[in-house]
Amino acid sequence: MDINSLTQSTTEAAALESNVTGNGQSAQEMSTMFLELLVAQISNQNPLEPMDGTEYVSQLAEFANVESLQSINQNTSSSLSYMNSLMVLEATNMVGESVDVLANSIALENPGSVSGMVNLSSPADSVTVQLYNSNGDLVEEKNLPYTGAGSLRFEFDNQGAGDYAVRAYTTTDNIPKQLDTWLSGDVERVSVGASSDDIILQINGLGNFELTEINQLA
Known part of the structure; x- marks a missing residue:
């Protein structure tokens, strides 16, 4: 993975991670709400005019779709965690490499x-x-x-x-x-925070830069 691909992947992964987290919470809320509504509907139905069985089947199918969505979001979150780990590994491998950063x-x-x-x-x-x-x-x-x-x-x-x-x-x-000038310097240290957004590179003579601020390997 080259530096341009790595920085692009970091940005895309951060955006996707935020989107997936939001969707996961939404699916969980939908699942809970659906069960509550279904129980309330069964408990309060008119005994003289009970619900048609096909309606139950339809609602159960909808519930299955919600659970499938939750499973997909969980799997995607796991994939994102794996991707973040790979990005961190790639970033740490840049120690000793010469890179270009926007500086004068x-x-x-x-x-x-x-x-x-x-x-x-x-x-x-x-x-x-x-x-x-x-x-x-x-x-x-x-x-x-x-x-x-x-x-x-x-x-x-x-x-x-x-x-x-x-x-x-x-x-x-x-x-x-x-x-604008891009100056070259060697990566001395890589600091990693809680996510791929927090990867900071210390570059000799130039200071600290985020991974997304690196232009390319010099």
């Missing part, structure tokens, strides 16, 4: 490189990425080659330890447009 600043504890990517929604005349230090001074600038719309990766090698900011923009017909 990074802290290097040791000398190294600052890398990441930008996404172009449309072609441009040029793509420029700039690296600034903690004092706001321009450290390095790169003009990226590209073939049109799509993703472009960048890397600033041999940077000293410290805080850095990254800015990116395109230029089309001499008009600049700022781009």
Whole structure:
């Protein structure tokens, strides 16, 4: 399972889990209400004009449908629990992997490189990425080659330890447009809460991010 599939599955599972839980409670309430109504109906029927047997059969069939719905919801809930367990396992396996997250600043504890990517929604005349230090001074600038719309990766090698900011923009017909930057970092730790919604990844130099905020494996 790749990171895009994992984050999509996490979102879908959370929505489905909420829906199934609500349906399960509704089915339970319907079952209880049906039995109460059926008992009251039998207890209060007119002895001179008792209910037709076919009506009982029809109502019992409806009750069977309600019980079937409860069983389906219980089985689905079990499947969701299994899916959540798989997601947690996949997330913990990401420790040590390099991922991209939406960010424009990074802290290097040791000398190294600052890398990441930008996404172009449309072609441009040029793509420029700039690296600034903690004092706001321009450290390095790169003009990226590209073939049109799509993703472009960048890397600033041999940077000293410290805080850095990254800015990116395109230029089309001499008009600049700022781009969002996705920076790369290694997953150091995975924290898991009560459900798949509570999976938090601690990424070296970038901070804590939810699983759904991870763009892709770098």
